[in-house]
Structures are given as C-alpha cells and as structure tokens.
Amino acid sequence: MCISTRAYAIEMAATTVAAPLIAATKSVSPTWRRFQVAFRRHPTALLGGLILVCMVAIAILAPWLGTIDPQAVAPIKRLKPPSADFWFGTDMLGRDVYSRVVYGARVSLVVGLAVAMFSTFLGAAIGLITGYVRWLDAVVMRVMDGLMSIPSVLLAIALMALTRASIGNVIAAITLAEIPRVVRLVRSLVLSLREQPYVEAAIAAGTTLPGILVRHILPNIVAPLLVQATYVCGSAMITEAILSFIGAGTPPNIPSWGNIMAEGRSLIQIAAYLIIFPGICLSLTVLAVNLLGDGMRDALDPRLARRL
C-alpha cells in the first residue's frame, strides 16, 4: 500500500511536470496516427509546432533577416528607443538590439536541443541499465536522489562557477542537472516493462541482456522519452537564460536572450525594450515547446488527455 500510494503520487507529480504515464505499451504501431488525431484535437500543439519552426527558421536565416553585426558597437547611437532604423532600439553600447535578439535565438535553440538530446540519451542509457540490473539500482538511485535534491539551477550554477563561460560548458552543466530526472522516468518505465510476458518470453528464448534492453524495452519507452525530451528542452532554455542573466552562463561576447536582458538589468526604467523583446522571444519559444509537449503527451496517453 505504502509503496503504491507513494509511487502513484510521484508518478502523478512527474506526469504533470514532465512525463507521461506509459500507455503505449500494448499497441505501438498507431502512434503516428494518434499524433495526427491529437494535433487535430489540440490546435494549440500545432500552433506550438508552427512557432517553433518559425524560431528555427529565424535562427538559421539570421544573417539574411535585415540584421547587422550584432556585436558592432556604435557609441554615438547608444540607447536609442525602437524606431524605423532600429526596430528594437539600441543598447548602451549602441548595438542593434533587433540583430542581437535574432542571433540570440541560435543560442537558446542550440542549448535547448543539445541538452534535450544529451540528457535523454545519457539518462536513458543509465535508466535502462539500472532499471534492469537490480544490484546497481540501489546505488545509482541513491546517487540520483542526492543529485535531485540539489535544485537543478543551483547545480548548474555551481558547475558553471567551476569552469570557463562557454556555450559547451553551459550545455554540459544543464545536461548534468537534468539527467537524474530522465533516469528516474526511464527506470520506472523499465521496472513495469520487465514484468511483461514478452520480456519473459525473450528471456526464455535466450536473448542476451543488451538484446532485451535494446530490442524489447527501448522501443516501448521511446514515446514517453520523446515527450520528456520536449519538456527538458523548454526547461533548459529557461535555465540557460537564468544562468546568463545572473552572469554565470553564455559568455558576454555571444548575444543570447539572457545576456541581452542581463545588460538591460540596470536600465529597466529608461530602456525597458532591452528586457521586453528578448523576454517575449524567450517566453514564446518556451511556450511553443511546452504546447508541443502537451499535445504529444495527450496523443500518447488518451486516458490522461482528458484530465491534464
């Protein structure tokens, strides 16, 4: 009773914040069909996808979108409010805020996608093995519990304080802070999947451990992992902005939304646009990622869709 109630509560918690319950165990093939149905039923997910595609396009096409060098300093034109010449105004060094915001999309998207990818891969690998190998489970999960009790932003701050500011280090620090959550999700899925008859059948047929993990377990956790990855992506973008904002993230010579806002920190009363434009872009992008994630979760778990 105690285990199940607690597990239920944690499962529910994980579900709301990030992860879907596993519902796709029985039928995997119609997943794509479910996505289509869900997108039709949840136009917001489609909207999220569209916004995200736009942001990616903006990031890739940045040099051709009427931007100038985002680092070009022009002291004579500093702190100009938004106008026809400077759509988003200029900052205290006279740099064009529009160009900086457009180029800043690159940092947010690269960090978000890279962290989502790395933490999902590493977390899935660790989770698969610990979920299946019992003696490892106790040790690894205690370590993960320990890491999870350090709030992820704090852990990332500590790691960034140790190293030089660079985008690679930001990605590494946030990835490390996000991994325990992925491990926990994958492990709980593996624990329920390992009891399935087809896994027993595979064992009986003499399939090796790697074979079972890769051929029989992994395909069944791909869908919930994908949803988890979108939420990790959104949260990584926010963490990157927070790190840059407090001066422990992307180096100041690279324009990122967090950096632009950090520079506007002391100028809020005279140049609010320094905060507003990157702030809107960041919120919009994270919102798009979250809407997409919600839509995917609903597609994968119709039972949950009505509740959350």
Added chain:
Amino acid sequence: MIAYIVRRLFSTIVVMAVVAFVVFSLLYLTPGDPAAIIAGDVATDEDIRRIHARLGLDEPFLVQFGRWLWALLHGDLGTSIFTNLPVTQLIGQRIEPTVALTLCTLVVAILVAIPLGVIAAAKAGSWLDRAVMSFSVLGFSVPVFVLAYILILTFSVQLDWLPVQGYRNFRDGAWEWLRHLILPSIALGTVYVALIARMTRASMLDVLSQDYIRTAAAKGLAPKQVLIGHALKNAAIPIMTIIGVGIALLISGAIVTETVFALPGIGRLTVDAILRRDYPIIQGVILIFSAVYVLINLAVDLSYVHLDPRIRY
C-alpha cells in the same frame, strides 16, 4: 510505523551524504590553487607549500573530505575567500529576506492554487477550467525574471503603486515590509501556482470519478461538502507531494527574484559569490538549500500518514 519513519530518516541521511560528497567534490575540482590565492602575488613556492600543509591540502582526497565533513557536522561551512568571514555568518546575515520572500510566496501560492484547481476540476471543460489551464501553461513558460520585469514596468514604473526594488526590515514597519514583498512574491509564485493548480485539478478529477463521490452526492450532501469534505481530502496526497517537489522551483526562483528586485538575501549572496568565484559560499548555499529541500520533502512524506489513515507503514 516507527520502522517506516526510521527507514525514511536513514534514507534522508544517505541522500544528504551524497549531496555533501557532490558539493565537496565540486570544491575539490575547482581549477586554481586556493593556497596560491591566499598567499598572494609575491609568495614563494615555499610559502605556498607551507599554506598547503597548514590547510591540509596535500592530504589524500578522502582524508580532506572526512575533515571537511567533520567540520560541517559541527556547523562549520568554511570561510569565504573574498571577505575572510565564516560562511555561516554571511548566510545568517542574509537569511531574513530570503525566508520572508519564500514563506510569503509559499503561503499565498497554496491559498491561490488549490481553490483554482478545485474550481477547474469541479467545472471541468468550462471556460473557467480552460482559463486555469491556459494560465498554467503560460506560468510554466514565462521565466521568472521576465515576469518580474513585466510586473515592475506595470505596477512600479507605469502605475507607481509599488516600489521598484529594495527591501525593508520587518522591524521598520509591517506595511513597508509587505509592500516590498508583493511584486517579488507574485513573480516567484506564479510558476508554483501553475504547478499546484494543475496537480490539484488532475488529482481532483481522478477522485471525482470514484463511486463514493456519487454516493455522497446521492445521499444529499451539498456539492460544496462533497467537493471539499470528500474529494479534496482524498486528493490531498499528490497535491502535498507536488508542493514538496515544487520547493525546488521556489529556491531556484528566489535567486533570480532577489537579483531583479535587489533583495539582500541569500540569492544575492550567491550571485555575488559567483562573480567573485567565492566557492565556499556557493558550496554553503547549495548545502543549506538542499538540506531544506530534503527536510521539507521528508515532512511531506511523513504527513501522508496523517492525511490518509489507510496508509500503514
């Protein structure tokens, strides 16, 4: 029951030991030699070796960890590199604004979020429900400092109702104290409200589909009584869990909120320490915040017994 509590306390100690180990390793891996920093620019190699020996920096990793842990258990978090003051003293000086901010936010957020979630669940599918859910998605997406600046621009710069930044001690008047905490609390609390409201709604919907709810309604109880007395009480455990888990959001958010609103709390101490690379302070802050988080979640776990008499450990 006693056995459960003992087991739970034991696992808490293990988790805290892991946290301590991780945090110590971070300091150990710090690039640069603390002895060289302490010795200054004109020190000779001989001086640095002497400082090494005095601080025990030439001993093996585990011996150093043991000594550090022993000091930690005696309430010694080390000494700040920059100010040369004990970290416990520095944190002690800064704790009031942080505690005031997080407690204010916690109380207000719970008082707002649970009714929102209950109403959304009771009127599932209505425009009210949709509004609560939209707010929740937005709350997750707008970063705390962006929201903080929107609030400052609206209520402080445009309307001039509330102070832009700063903090007043409680001793200097309750109203002034509260006035300076309103905007920070709203900025910090929004994502927490979103989280709790969403969980309350999900948990309530789960309970509302149970047979005993229909029975309660059928025997003629007022809808309000069914909702609060029967449904909310049974939906409480996931809500309590998310309140505990969500403390992590409050802690991370407090650092950013204090930076935006210039509150002289632990968050500001941390940000200043990052800029000066004052590792002992960063270490101490992580340890204290993690301990608070772990202990709150321990309390939440133990509260399940009280909330649900069916649980017997």
